[in-house]
């Protein structure tokens with residue numbers, strides 16, 4: 001499903017003394033099937049932007065097109081449910097949304113709200129539970145008896161079970177251990193590859209943005225600062241640093257090597273494999289000095 | 290949704306009302322609540338209305354914001370007005386249409402009671418809009434301090450109040466966040482049949498309760514580990530300072546009281 005944002009502005013608490021401009025003149029096109037990463041300093045409007053993608057917030061100016069639906073400033077949209085069925089959001093700390101008596105019921109909550117039968121919902125629940133790497137014997141447990149990491153996975157399963165066509169992720173791995181982080185990021189990537197659903201990820205991890213995204217958007221002070229492929233974005237390290245961001249570890253390593261031996265590598269290395277290949281070829285050619 | 294709420298909210302600004310001592314403002318409001326019942330004719334209502342407007346003007350709260358925030362109360366006032374208008378059957382008959390009869394006293398009562406209501410709401414809102422919750426608590430604690438003699442746990446009550454006030458915005462924020470998370474999972478809070486909307490409360494309240502209990506426990510631990518032992522011998526970081534302008538405010542409300550006593554019929 002294609003998503004376009006045109007000149008989107010959002011003011012929180014509009015027309016009160018607390019009014020706050022959180023987004024202005026945001027233009028983003030997300031073609032169907034893209035893996036888009038949104039990076040930006042804290043407070044740059046990333047979460048606000050995400051909430052426009054399924055009508056939780058409405059633009060105070062401009063419009064958001066989601067597939068055949070349009071959310072525009074000052075207009076009422078009756079199809080919010082239809083939009084929300086298609087766009088699933090995993091919020092920051094999604095485990096805070098758990099409420100049911102059992103894990104099974106909680107995962108079934110979303111699908112059943114959107115009219116899926118109980119039998120089918122249970123099937124979807126089991127399927128998504130496997131996807132997030134949990135076993136079926138926790139289905140009858142209370143979600144509040146689980147560990148933090150397990151709760152996070154159950155909450156994610158609850159969104160996956162809705163079978164969204166667009167998956168929106170707001171720092172889904174914040175506060176997890178490194179192993180769990182990689183597992184969950186790989187899980188989202190696999191789903192993206194398998195089902196071709198558009199995935200929109202907000203992250204503070206430059207490594208994640210570099211290794212998974214097709215396209216990166218930099219948010220700065222409520223507006224889009226730059227859009228480009230990971231290679232384009234991460235080749236401008238000075239600019240990233242000036243925005244309070246960083247480059248991935250591999251790029252930082254590459255910059256150090258280039259500085260030390262006074263020679264440029266052939267390309268910006270976004271993964272360990274790329275970097276080690278480049279270093280190998282550099283060594284083969286012989287390092288000066 | 291709760292954007293326009295103004296009850297219990299503080300608007301940071303530089304105004305004469307903001308700079309007054311919270312004790313002066315509390316006493317003023319306390320006295321005002323009593324003396325407003327002295328007003329019973331046009332002259333007294335004009336005087337008390339002028340006082341209200343003066344206070345309002347001194348607070349620098351944008352009128353549009355105030356009116357927008359008071360809209361829910363406005364309907365209540367309107368309701369009271371019509372109640373008095375139609376059901377007081379004293380004085381001359383002014384108007385009659387089918388079974389609707391409006392009497393002179395009904396109209397008078399309707400207007401007076403609505404004004405009283407409006408003035409009360411305005412003055413109390415101005416108190417909370419221009420005073421930080423923490424100052425209100427400090428003010429109350431100092432004002433009630435003499436009651437300690439009678440074993441009233443003034444400090445503990447003040448602490449409870451400041452903690453609850455402190456967590457109101459947190460709770461609102463969290464409500465907003467959980468509502469959004471559940472709405473994204475297909476819960477409808479503001480559309481659809483009433484039955485479904487009532488059911489939608491459960492997925493909202495349970496996470497709220499869970500996190501509130503967790504937070505209360507964390508707060509207690511944090512306080513204990515920082516050596517909190519109750520109010521005994523505890524000094525204050527923010528000291529209240531009574532200045533001449535505070536005395537002037539109290540003098541003004543005294544003058545208002547005397548005026549009302551002289552003018553009332």
Ligand SMILES: Nc1ncnc2c1ncn2[C@@H]1O[C@H](COP(=O)(O)OP(=O)(O)OP(=O)(O)O)[C@@H](O)[C@H]1O
Pocket residue numbers: 012013020021022040041042043044045046047048049
């Ligand atoms: N409910 C709200 N009411 C008022 N202002 C808000 C609200 N939510 C966010 N803001 C403000 O809008 C701006 C953007 O916030 P947002 O949460 O979108 O930032 P973010 O990029 O997601 O930051 P982070 O990386 O810390 O999550 C901030 O200045 C914030 O203070």
Ligand SMILES: [Mg+2]
Pocket residue numbers: 046047048092170
């Ligand atoms: Mg955020």
